């Protein structure tokens with residue numbers, strides 16, 4: 001394991017630090033806890049445009065498309081340095097991490113030239129229209145239909161949990177074009193204008209009061225064949241490429257969900273009925289647990305970075321980091337709010353201890369344990385691909401989709 005930057009990495013870090021120091025002050029001055037979503041989205045658009053001017057918005061892209069041909073390690077260094085600043089929430093995660101690299105790989109030169117600059121200017125947000133009510137972990141089970149009519153495809157069906165669909169200008173979509181083929185083989189991949197007639201976006205209100213997800217309904221939505229990405233019925237391969245880009249993007253950013261120092265500060269401020277919480281042996285034992293998890297994850301992260309720095313992409317063992325961090329963060333936030341007693345149920349940042357950060361974390365953690373692979377799916381990946389245990393039975397894999405049920 002190598003903890004140090006190579007001379008080239010250190011020089012790149014120096015450049016990034018200098019650029020961030022010069023360009024963040026305007027954005028760090030805002031109070032993001034109290035501003036409306038609309039204001040934060042507007043600031044995020046400006047921040048993306050600012051980063052794009054220097055090539056930092058989509059670093060992996062070729063220079064011709066506004067990137068800097070960056071290595072994975074340079075992306076990690078940028079993410080580490082940017083994380084030191086208070087900046088608007090990143091509403092472009094799916095756009096830049098999934099949609100843009102998929103377009104770059106599969107779209108025509110005309111579409112790339114027309115669409116990519118509008119992302120980098122902060123104008124266009126994209127969403128990912130994959131999951132459906134009966135297709136999440138088993139994505140190949142999806143039922144939204146795509147039927148060819150002349151030079152167009154007609155889309156009918158429903159997607160769900162579509163992050164940011166209410167903000168999105170465009171979406172990447174997987175639909176079933178041939179139900180007579182086995183489930184992974186009858187899918188086709190498209191992108192579409194979210195303002196097309198027949199697209200209806202319905203927000204889903206979350207337990208924390210936010211509404212970042214949506215149901216999206218398609219009623220006779222028409223997509224030109226030129227907006228097909230990949231071959232007809234080869235949509236599974238394109239979708240796997242998108243998910244590979246998602247994993248890459250996730251691997252370049254630490255989730256940073258467990259903040260031991262913050263937890264420690266919270267405990268220092270709490271009094272139990274028989275004295276300060278920090279003097280309670282059970283509380284101290286728990287704190288040691290969170291410290292060990294955080295440190296274990298930090299060194300696991302260094303191991304991944306050492307591999308990345310040597311040019312080895314993240315393998316299936318990367319699932320371990322997300323599994324431990326998301327579960328650990330949920331338990332740590334639950335522990336902090338339990339210790340707060342009645343104050344643990346107050347979420348208003350103006351009234352709650354520590355600005356309600358632990359309360360928010362309790363409510364958001366279940367979603368983090370599901371997004372990008374549920375705990376159980378990550379365990380399956382670790383069992384099959386890392387430990388070499390026998391794979392799950394997948395009896396429906398070779399059956400025509402329309403004969404599965």
Ligand SMILES: Cc1cc2nc3c(=O)[nH]c(=O)nc-3n(C[C@H](O)[C@H](O)[C@H](O)COP(=O)(O)OP(=O)(O)OC[C@H]3O[C@@H](n4cnc5c(N)ncnc54)[C@H](O)[C@@H]3O)c2cc1C
Nearest residue numbers: 128129130131135136137161162163367370371374376377
């Ligand atoms: C924060 C968040 C953001 C999201 N954003 C998007 C988005 O932008 N676009 C999009 O398309 N989707 C999005 N999703 C949806 C996400 O991809 C799915 O929720 C996820 O794939 C799980 O699918 P599901 O909800 O249908 O649950 P299911 O797959 O039905 O799972 C239900 C339960 O069964 C378990 N399970 C399922 N299969 C197995 C198995 N083989 N072995 C053992 N246990 C199993 C699961 O672990 C889970 O506990 C988002 C979800 C979240 C939480």
